[in-house]
Amino acid sequence: MFDREIRDRVDRLELPWNELGVDPYGVSKEHLTVFFKLLYPLYRHYFSVEARGISNVPKRGRTMLIGNHSGGIAIDGAMVIASMLLEMDPPRLAQGMVEKFLNQVPFASSWSNRTGQFTGLPEHAIRLLEDERLLMIFPEGARGTAKLYGERYSLVAFGTGFMRLALRTKTPIVPLAFLGGGDAVPTIANSAWLGKLFGAPYVPITPYGFALPLPVKLEVVYGEPMVFEGTGSEEDVVITGYVERVKAEIARMLDEGRHRRRAGSTFAGGAK
Amino acid sequence: MKVLVPGVSSALGRRLVSALLRQGHDVIGIDRRPFGPPVEGLELHEVDIRKRAAEEVFRRVRPDAVVHMATVTHLVKQSEDRYRINLQGTRAVFDHARAYGNAHVIFVGRHTFYGAAPDSPLYHGEDEPPMALAYFPELADLVAADLYAGTMLWRHPELVTTVLRFCYTLGDSGHGTLATFLRGGGERVPMLLGYDPLFQFMHEEDMVKAMVLALEKKQRGVFNVAGPQPIPLSVIVRETGRRPFPIPEMLFSAVLGRFGLPKLSRGALGHIKYPVVIDDRAFRAATGFTHDVSEMDAMREFRRAFPPMKRG
Numbered sequence: 001m002f003d004r005e006i007r008d009r010v011d012r013l014e015l016p017w018n019e020l021g022v023d024p025y026g027v028s029k030e031h032l033t034v035f036f037k038l039l040y041p042l043y044r045h046y047f048s049v050e051a052r053g054i055s056n057v058p059k060r061g062r063t064m065l066i067g068n069h070s071g072g073i074a075i076d077g078a079m080v081i082a083s084m085l086l087e088m089d090p091p092r093l094a095q096g097m098v099e100k101f102l103n104q105v106p107f108a109s110s111w112s113n114r115t116g117q118f119t120g121l122p123e124h125a126i127r128l129l130e131d132e133r134l135l136m137i138f139p140e141g142a143r144g145t146a147k148l149y150g151e152r153y154s155l156v157a158f159g160t161g162f163m164r165l166a167l168r169t170k171t172p173i174v175p176l177a178f179l180g181g182g183d184a185v186p187t188i189a190n191s192a193w194l195g196k197l198f199g200a201p202y203v204p205i206t207p208y209g210f211a212l213p214l215p216v217k218l219e220v221v222y223g224e225p226m227v228f229e230g231t232g233s234e235e236d237v238v239i240t241g242y243v244e245r246v247k248a249e250i251a252r253m254l255d256e257g258r259h260r261r262r263a264g265s266t267f268a269g270g271a272k
Numbered sequence: 273m274k275v276l277v278p279g280v281s282s283a284l285g286r287r288l289v290s291a292l293l294r295q296g297h298d299v300i301g302i303d304r305r306p307f308g309p310p311v312e313g314l315e316l317h318e319v320d321i322r323k324r325a326a327e328e329v330f331r332r333v334r335p336d337a338v339v340h341m342a343t344v345t346h347l348v349k350q351s352e353d354r355y356r357i358n359l360q361g362t363r364a365v366f367d368h369a370r371a372y373g374n375a376h377v378i379f380v381g382r383h384t385f386y387g388a389a390p391d392s393p394l395y396h397g398e399d400e401p402p403m404a405l406a407y408f409p410e411l412a413d414l415v416a417a418d419l420y421a422g423t424m425l426w427r428h429p430e431l432v433t434t435v436l437r438f439c440y441t442l443g444d445s446g447h448g449t450l451a452t453f454l455r456g457g458g459e460r461v462p463m464l465l466g467y468d469p470l471f472q473f474m475h476e477e478d479m480v481k482a483m484v485l486a487l488e489k490k491q492r493g494v495f496n497v498a499g500p501q502p503i504p505l506s507v508i509v510r511e512t513g514r515r516p517f518p519i520p521e522m523l524f525s526a527v528l529g530r531f532g533l534p535k536l537s538r539g540a541l542g543h544i545k546y547p548v549v550i551d552d553r554a555f556r557a558a559t560g561f562t563h564d565v566s567e568m569d570a571m572r573e574f575r576r577a578f579p580p581m582k583r584g
Contacts, residue, residue: 019566
């Protein structure tokens, strides 16, 4: 059973737990175990996620994972978090920077907090990095999850906040390319009206109605760490230049992955 | 050193008095409430801090230090009265301290200053503005008193002012906002369904230790003071022998005060929905403060002193 594997991996996370298995941010072993038990079958079987370049992620110390959004709901983030726990040795907890609205939604609020997924505030990012944590950021933001099926391998504009934070805290950036999310959730439109109903910015609509992801093979590629020198108070033009270099690297990895996928089969079960 | 303690008649005040006397200080207490069982060595004045008799105490004693605890923090009092006590009282303390010997003044504030908001960072630093007011207008007087005390740092630099913002306390006294909340409804403690904020608390003895250290080190400035790491409310509820009773937000105001559940003001709702957690690194660095009582011991002590009462 994978229960024991997950418990073991959660135990091996190098976080400062107290006697109750809670860290200073309220991340709880108990909640992580439940969370990863849900993710495991999705990661291993439903999406059969393939993780490449795991050795590019530092085993310890402050690190920023910077990736592209892929798929209208947060499967990209969830699978990156799962791959960091299941594939790394020792396992690491990737901590995302989530949309503000989530903290106000019942259950989403308590579960995101207990699993270390905090509101995307610079204060959170700085503190976590100074505590030598692994941060996961999708600089495309909500615009990125809104990508339609035809745009699934493209990138929209990157926010620049992450670069200033990386410079200020002297954090290496690991670029990541996430492939297949757009096939799993083939979005044809985004409904702001439905979003309002759930308290979210929008809800993606697929040809079959709701955004239930299809069992498509997903892939996450971690690139070599990129280190930029500076203080974080450089002018916008300098920062944008650095951001473009990260974006270009992710675009290159996406392109490479896309050709690889075209050569192989897209569907996990070989249905295509 | 001569230490004057306005607001001495609280559970915390008693502990502070004992600690100061043990260290050989002269302790002079002021409170309009009766002190309870007398403590040998304490010079007690049962007067209102805002009245002339209190000024006479300052005039005669000329204290070296003042630990100002004479603020009303619970929400039972009418707000008009609270405003007067918290603001006029704080003003009187600083006026008298300046007039009679420039004593070091420690203002004992609360971490609720920062407020519980959905979009604020988890750890609050001292330089953050108060966000409490929009969500919890009942706290306005405490926030104002805290800010007023802070203005002394630049308006009267000749006075050493220390503003301490303490997190909740938990221990065998059963006093304080968190303890009262836990004790309020028998064995069931109301929570908002789907929310489980972090709570930060320290033992009363550690709070006293921090105040004594602040007196010794005489550091000017505004400092957050906390003890062990924060933990989720549901865990505190369980570890103190109680059961969380999750209620959907829509029904919340309808069921509070009934079915053996405690009453809670609308503003207080935010505090069981979102966390108020403070970053206390500056205080620890400035004074060398470390806490002695762990979160587990504080909860165990509270549980022993206040076992949950079964209804019926």
